[in-house]
Amino acid sequence: MIVNKKQACQEALVHRILTLDIQPGSTLDETLLSEEYGLSRTPLREVFQKLAGDGYLMLNENRGTKVSSMDLTSMRNFFQSAPMIYAAVARLAAENAVGQQIEDLKHVQSLFRRAGEESETQDMAMHNHRFHRIIGEMAGNPYLSPSLNRLLIDHTRMSQMFYKPINSKERLLVWEACDQHDAMIEAIEKKDPGTIVNLTIKHWELSRDKIEKFVRPDPLDVDMGLQQAGE
Amino acid sequence: MIVNKKQACQEALVHRILTLDIQPGSTLDETLLSEEYGLSRTPLREVFQKLAGDGYLMLNENRGTKVSSMDLTSMRNFFQSAPMIYAAVARLAAENAVGQQIEDLKHVQSLFRRAGEESETQDMAMHNHRFHRIIGEMAGNPYLSPSLNRLLIDHTRMSQMFYKPINSKERLLVWEACDQHDAMIEAIEKKDPGTIVNLTIKHWELSRDKIEKFVRPDPLDVDMGLQQAGE
DNA sequence: ATAATACAAATTGTATACAATTACAATACA
DNA sequence: TGTATTGTAATTGTATACAATTTGTATTAT
Numbered sequence: 001m002i003v004n005k006k007q008a009c010q011e012a013l014v015h016r017i018l019t020l021d022i023q024p025g026s027t028l029d030e031t032l033l034s035e036e037y038g039l040s041r042t043p044l045r046e047v048f049q050k051l052a053g054d055g056y057l058m059l060n061e062n063r064g065t066k067v068s069s070m071d072l073t074s075m076r077n078f079f080q081s082a083p084m085i086y087a088a089v090a091r092l093a094a095e096n097a098v099g100q101q102i103e104d105l106k107h108v109q110s111l112f113r114r115a116g117e118e119s120e121t122q123d124m125a126m127h128n129h130r131f132h133r134i135i136g137e138m139a140g141n142p143y144l145s146p147s148l149n150r151l152l153i154d155h156t157r158m159s160q161m162f163y164k165p166i167n168s169k170e171r172l173l174v175w176e177a178c179d180q181h182d183a184m185i186e187a188i189e190k191k192d193p194g195t196i197v198n199l200t201i202k203h204w205e206l207s208r209d210k211i212e213k214f215v216r217p218d219p220l221d222v223d224m225g226l227q228q229a230g231e
Numbered sequence: 232m233i234v235n236k237k238q239a240c241q242e243a244l245v246h247r248i249l250t251l252d253i254q255p256g257s258t259l260d261e262t263l264l265s266e267e268y269g270l271s272r273t274p275l276r277e278v279f280q281k282l283a284g285d286g287y288l289m290l291n292e293n294r295g296t297k298v299s300s301m302d303l304t305s306m307r308n309f310f311q312s313a314p315m316i317y318a319a320v321a322r323l324a325a326e327n328a329v330g331q332q333i334e335d336l337k338h339v340q341s342l343f344r345r346a347g348e349e350s351e352t353q354d355m356a357m358h359n360h361r362f363h364r365i366i367g368e369m370a371g372n373p374y375l376s377p378s379l380n381r382l383l384i385d386h387t388r389m390s391q392m393f394y395k396p397i398n399s400k401e402r403l404l405v406w407e408a409c410d411q412h413d414a415m416i417e418a419i420e421k422k423d424p425g426t427i428v429n430l431t432i433k434h435w436e437l438s439r440d441k442i443e444k445f446v447r448p449d450p451l452d453v454d455m456g457l458q459q460a461g462e
Numbered sequence: 463a464t465a466a467t468a469c470a471a472a473t474t475g476t477a478t479a480c481a482a483t484t485a486c487a488a489t490a491c492a
Numbered sequence: 493t494g495t496a497t498t499g500t501a502a503t504t505g506t507a508t509a510c511a512a513t514t515t516g517t518a519t520t521a522t
Contacts (some may be wrong), residue, residue, distance in 0.1 A: 053284015146377035
């Protein structure tokens with residue numbers, strides 16, 4: 001079996017970045033990684049350039065390569081542009097999707113559902129990522145896809161955080177998201193742009209609320225610390 | 232004076248691509264260009280990777296790098312997504328622009344107007360390109376800017392074609408576009424998102440009509456070829 | 463004459479040595 | 493004690509030699 005070491009390295013890095021195995025903002029060591037993936041520095045640097053172009057990494061002249069950070073500004077920009085891009089891409093996907101792509105989407109969705117059933121949160125996030133990238137491919141618009149893909153990078157990295165602790169209440173939300181995926185597939189098959197845009201907005205709002213809930217959880221009872229003293 | 236050869240090479244290539252000096256779809260010769268810009272192939276290839284990431288070039292494994300093509304599909308996708316992205320970016324620009332950026336924008340606009348007065352069509356296209364990129368920078372949304380910048384690449388390349396032959400009727404359209412730029416600057420200074428979105432749509436429609444007119448010119452008189460024979 | 467094959471040339475990809483730059487630590491100085 | 497300064501180590505950038513792949517051409521067989 002012939003494998004392309006360079007491509008394997010690239011995919012491995014993408015996976016490690018999306019799963020937060022390599023944290024946002026952390027520096028990548030050329031020498032270390034080139035040894036780890038059995039490449040010399042030249043092709044590894046080309047991988048870096050490619051991943052930087054896709055928005056995974058940031059190259060800083062003479063001072064190394066960092067994983068794209070996720071600070072407050074990024075989050076604000078993310079929430080500002082995600083719904084518009086997601087909706088636009090979904091509409092185009094419904095208009096332009098071809099058979100093979102729909103098959104791929106169904107397959108990834110089945111993997112996503114299974115990961116949900118088995119509470120494999122990391123797999124869930126990755127299959128979800130792939131699901132939405134396929135929708136991007138269906139849209140087939142090279143002017144929009146770079147924006148979509150950048151949004152998905154950060155969306156997936158965020159979801160790694162909030163998928164983790166699943167209580168029974170939150171578990172219901174997972175099934176809801178999963179069912180939305182199914183409905184989206186159906187709308188794409190029927191080439192129904194109106195429906196998929198609505199579904200996409202709902203899907204976005206579900207995810208957004210989940211993120212918001214994670215960032216701003218229910219506050220602790222203000223009396224908590226006072227009970228003993230006050231009682 | 233210290234110059235960064237690599238960066239100079241990159242900027243030169245961008246300029247040559249945007250001005251159609253290197254045509255869409257044409258292949259780039261690594262050896263030739265590395266000699267031309269006094270670099271070895273390694274850093275030149277890194278420039279290629281960067282420009283490919285920005286949408287100027289396409290890298291094909293083991294079969295060279297080509298300038299991004301502009302075929303019928305690209306055009307369709309372009310017209311489909313440009314208004315949405317332009318409008319969204321303009322709105323964010325009005326909301327987020329800072330003083331220095333507004334100064335830069337005014338300066339580029341003065342260069343654009345002068346180029347128009349002197350009918351330097353190539354300069355016009357390039358200053359116009361810079362004008363709209365600055366608006367992209369003002370928006371400061373890293374999720375949208377890659378889409379905007381890709382649109383601008385192809386928009387500028389198209390405008391190289393249709394700016395060229397300026398008759399007195401078309402000249403008026405140039406002044407109209409120029410005045411729209413001024414109005415846009417004003418709206419940005421006033422932080423007036425509503426106005427700039429409207430202006431941007433109008434500006435887009437003007438440009439779109441111009442492209443359409445170029446692609447589908449007034450047809451020749453159908454009797455032209457028959458006059459002699461029929462008379 | 464056409465198609466298939468083999469060989470040569472050109473092009474692209476990778477490894478490695480070397481140069482340039484930055485980061486860090488030790489020392490000198492205020 | 494705190495701040496410059498210098499030298500050294502580590503990291504990043506570039507050139508070049510070499511390997512792999514593709515492209516073009518000539519030769520052979522059908």
